[in-house]
Amino acid sequence: MMRDRLIHIWQHQRALLAAFVIAALLTLFFAVRMVVFSLYWADPAHRFQPLEPWMPLRYVSRSWQIPPGEIARALSLPPGSSRHLTMEDIARLTGLGLDQIEARLKAMRGSDNDTNGGGIPDGGGGG
Numbered sequence: 001m002m003r004d005r006l007i008h009i010w011q012h013q014r015a016l017l018a019a020f021v022i023a024a025l026l027t028l029f030f031a032v033r034m035v036v037f038s039l040y041w042a043d044p045a046h047r048f049q050p051l052e053p054w055m056p057l058r059y060v061s062r063s064w065q066i067p068p069g070e071i072a073r074a075l076s077l078p079p080g081s082s083r084h085l086t087m088e089d090i091a092r093l094t095g096l097g098l099d100q101i102e103a104r105l106k107a108m109r110g111s112d113n114d115t116n117g118g119g120i121p122d123g124g125g126g127g
Helices: 003-013 014-042 057-064 068-074 087-094 098-112
Strands: none
Touching: 003 098, 014 068, 057 068, 057 087, 068 098, 087 098
């Protein structure tokens, strides 16, 4: 019976059925992508990874949990130029070594929340 309905829809509403199938496939694609990315970034092994030349800025941004714009500003990169740059490209542009870039990232993380007891916000009731 379901097969007959699908044949009927295909014969009379071909564009609508095709649009529905495309929408369903896109939804499935993005759902699977979201689950894969969520599982990948939930793994503690992917957080604060030592810098490697192949790593793009956005990967480092996610791994170190620092927005890409902040990293670009800290490394004095021109606005909009850092979108597809790898750490090797950034090191070449800035004249810094990967260890120096990593030290800047550590300083940024330290100034964010690592210096106050594991991310507990400052500003309340002490002493």
